[in-house]
Amino acid sequence: MVREKTMEKILDIRLSEKKRAQKAYQQSADNFEKVASQLYHLLKEKEKAEEAYQSSLNDSFPVQAITSQVSYLNSLKEKIVKLQYSVEDARNIMVSQQGKLTESFIEAKKYEKLIEFQKDKKSEWKRETENKQMDEISVTHFLNHRVR
Numbered sequence: 095m096v097r098e099k100t101m102e103k104i105l106d107i108r109l110s111e112k113k114r115a116q117k118a119y120q121q122s123a124d125n126f127e128k129v130a131s132q133l134y135h136l137l138k139e140k141e142k143a144e145e146a147y148q149s150s151l152n153d154s155f156p157v158q159a160i161t162s163q164v165s166y167l168n169s170l171k172e173k174i175v176k177l178q179y180s181v182e183d184a185r186n187i188m189v190s191q192q193g194k195l196t197e198s199f200i201e202a203k204k205y206e207k208l209i210e211f212q213k214d215k216k217s218e219w220k221r222e223t224e225n226k227q228m229d230e231i232s233v234t235h236f237l238n239h240r241v242r
Contacts, residue, residue: 098212105205108198115198119191126184133177140170 147163 098209098216101205101209101212105202105209108202108205112195112198112202115191115195119188119195122184122188122191126181126188129177129180129184133174133181136170136174136177140167140174143167143170 143163143166147160147167150160150163
């Protein structure tokens, strides 16, 4: 009984660790999604800027407007490169958190199985004990009726 209580306390700790791991994973996944969305929007913006630049080359635009578009495109490219590193970092963190989450699920499941095994063993022991007692009662009852 004491061992079962100890295992249940350990299971409670493992379950709380699992909840913390789920929360950390969810936060990292949300962060990854946020950064990836920013990158996506920046890439879309760059695509539109490149289209505008190409159309300005085909039409007669002032040189200052074209140079301004080129510098804008260059700044977008720099932002995209920086954001790509951020996306990669966020992805790595998310994968790491997912590994920790998987590990915590496994640990919690181990203790759940151990507790289940102990309960099954305990109920089997009780059943065997009851059967032995019933056998003893039957033998005693049989002997008492036979003697008369």
